Amino acid sequence: MTMSEPVASEDRYTVLDAPPRRWRDVLMRWEVILVILLALTIIVNTIASPYFLDVFNLADATFNFSEKAIIALAMALLILVREIDLSVAAIVALAAMGVGYAAEAGFGPVSLFATGIGIGLLCGVFNGMLVSYFSLPSIVVTIGTMSLFRGLTQVILGDQAKTKYPPEFLDLGQSYFIKMKETGISWLFIPPVPLSFLIFLALAVLFGLILHRTAVGRQLFAMGSNPVAARFSGIPVAKLRFILFVVSGLLSGLAAVLLVARLGSVRSNIGVGWELDIVTMVILGGVSIAGGVGSILGVVLAVLVLGLLTFGMSLNNIPGQVVSVYIGALLIAVIAIPRIVERIRLRGTR
């Protein structure tokens, strides 16, 4: 028997060079759109209120979104690989309750952080086991664990509130971690930075490096684009998925500790509705719900856009739920407009 010639044509196996970069491609990038949105937000708010561009006001504004933003980093990776974790806010509640009880038992700040993060980690392991090893759809599993975790918090905590915390713990959550320092030159100074925002920035750099500069990051993109092909390429899909849920739980636990330190009180309804805010941050950040597309830079920009937009509107006395109308509409518009543009362009070429 003779070896037959390969039938496939040669160009099928030729990998073309990446097309040259064009200006339009750069301008149509999601991050660029977000930078423009961010600039618009800052300009409009500066015109609308003289109190907006104040270092201390801006630093205080970060308090309100940093905890959610920390969880959004983990959520971004989950959505990137076609999963979702709707139980994050319930994990926050359960971990916060644990911190409350631990503080009552006389734990110090370090052990309080360990308690919150530990509880979050366990919740994440539970989610990850159900999703990865039973291969169940994560949206259903995490709706279930959301009820379960929040329900346990309600059962244990009932209608009481935990309000006793060591002062040095509350100090971490309520004061600036880096104090304002003048250098003598009016525009050159070290801004005040709260601990939660600092942690968010550090984690964002870490997540950005992992996702965009390591092999694991490329594997996550591969999983999001095509899980089956990723599995056949030897990527440990189930293991990575499990780890992502654990990370999501862990960061939710961390966010819970920071939130408790800031509020100084825990009730069973702590963080209700956060999961939807966090998913909004991630989607506005350009992470595709269909998987395989997204960047950490986009998520960070979306966090800043949403945070500053909310802060600016509250400076102008716009009630919270009206703010949510703008944010909901922004989310839909930002997703819809590129699709409409694309449709019109396609119609032109046909």
Next chain:
Amino acid sequence: MKALFNTRELVLALILIVGIAAISLYQPAFLSWGNVGDMLTETSVLFMMALAQMVVILTRGIDLSVAANLALSGMMAALVSQYYPETPLVLMILTGVLCGLVLGLINGALIAFLGIPPIVMTLGTLAVFRGMIIIIAGGDQVNASEMSAAFQVFPKRVFLGLTSPVWIAIAVSILFWIFLNFTRAGRGLYAVGGNPVAARYCGIDQRKQELLAYSISGAVAGLCGYLWVSRYGVAYSEIASGYELTVIAACVIGGVSIGGGIGTVPGTLLGALFLGIVMTALPVMQISPFWQMAISGAVILAAVVINARAERRPDKLILPEARRLRRV
């Protein structure tokens, strides 16, 4: 396949019967006509909302905006009753239904014709609808004293031993059953969710089916908005907050596959009934109502695990992902 679905519903029904028997042994008053009637009235909104959500999930979608839609439509109906108390009751109810239908059409149009992922679209409209309530009502709430008498009396009216919301739920359930089993459009929903490519080759227009599904979901939410507001006698921006997840939970317990194409009317009704019983049985059993959420969470997880096992086929398992994909 048909037999498989039937047994799954049978199992759920058996669990329910055993549960009810256990509760009534402990507390015989649970099975009294008055209590059963109360429980059905309390659950009637969940029955209808779960059926509507099932229709959306059948097409591989999800509608997270239903509770916000319910609140906004309920507010519209309440405002009509407040400012035009002379309006016939039918028109007030119709206001709620129409408002819900329009909101559902907005969801459906953008999802079907622009291809926006359903979870993103309805997450956005969830926030928009809730905020709209504040805007149209000027931040106020409509209290019972401001609603017209006819508006409030209707859901409390008893006919043949059952209240009117229960009768409406029965009628809606029958309509859904006929629609999903005996009409071309209803079967099309299963086809689109079960295998979109095959459905396309059969000449079924996926976009029309999606538009239909979200419109149905919206209209039912509107109807339930009226029932909710008139029954509890208050309309404000936070009513039914977080209810969308309860509705989805009822579907999941009832065996609706989140991957689309699988789900039946009786199953979904049983799922909703299950949650309804959990919610009403706890006070009867003298268990703290704080347990309610934890129990429904555990039940949802159990239901998903059991349903996944039922769907598992006996073929050799080389690649779990492949099976996952087939389902999701």
